[in-house]
Amino acid sequence: MKVIEINNITKDYGQGKGIFNVSFSVEKGEVLGFLGPNGAGKTTTIRHLMGFSKANKGSCNINGLDCFEKSAEIQRNLGYLPGEIAFLDDMTGIKFIKFVAEMKGIKDLTRAKELIGRFELNPNSKIKKMSKGMKQKIGIVCAFMQEPDILILDEPTSGLDPLMQNEFIKLILEEKERGTTILMSSHSFEEIERTCDRAAIIKDGKIVSVENISTLKESKQKIYNITFENEEVVKDFLKEGFKIKDIDKNNVTVLVKGDIMPLIKSLGKYKVVSLESKAQSLEDLFMHFYGGENND
The missing domain is CATH 3.30.70.790 (UreE, C-terminal domain)
Structure with missing residues (x-):
């Protein structure tokens, strides 16, 4: 069953910028890697899935719901980690996590606390004083604390040190075991290779190939x-x-x-x-x- 479906979406910003006739899908319980160099169109595609942007043509659906029309409904049960997280800088990390939990109607913070410990995050200092890696950890806690059935992750390990990148890969493999449907964008082939079933490769706003990871490994x-x-x-x-x-x-x-x-x-x-x-x-x-x- 297809959980995420993108059909021929185009968003043309002019001068060759944007995404053009992008199509791929993510099956239930599958981890799909979304691979491409910076500026290839990964974030633009993800913004359409989140309902932040409306395509010039084409459609995208999550669980059969239109991503633009039904974005609020979709987002209630979805974990999202943006490439650039919009923080309220004057808040402490823990206040921000509680703020997101409240918006999502999460009453029990057990999972959040577990993730804070796992990623060695000190959530008590103000966000504006935190390093990129610490901010990324807050983003990870916010995306995963609801234990959602669907995760959309945009460059999730950006700013993490190798030890924490490894911890994140373990987390993805556990989610995969649990049957979570995951779309994960990255420009790190090693990350995708270790976690994903298939990869969609994008360049200059166009999908060049959707391959099984085993095929990509053989190409290496x-x-x-x-x-x-x-x-x-x-x-x-x-x-x-x-x-x-x-x-x-x-x-x-x-x-x-x-x-x-x-x-x-x-x-x-x-x-x-x-x-x-x-x-x-x-x-x-x-x-x-x-x-x-x-x-x-």
């Missing part, structure tokens, strides 16, 4: 930076026929898709000074879908 290439003893050795190594991304004197960057054993065996023949592996960046992965100079 491993990148190895190899330092050989000298440039003569590099010349010999190049005859092996591996896919080369870059050469700088005696340093070679090799791209490997799938099995790395042929590369390992091959390197046994040469004098290697160092070998390091590097995760493929989201940008490299995008190139695979978007075309461009690094297109495979």
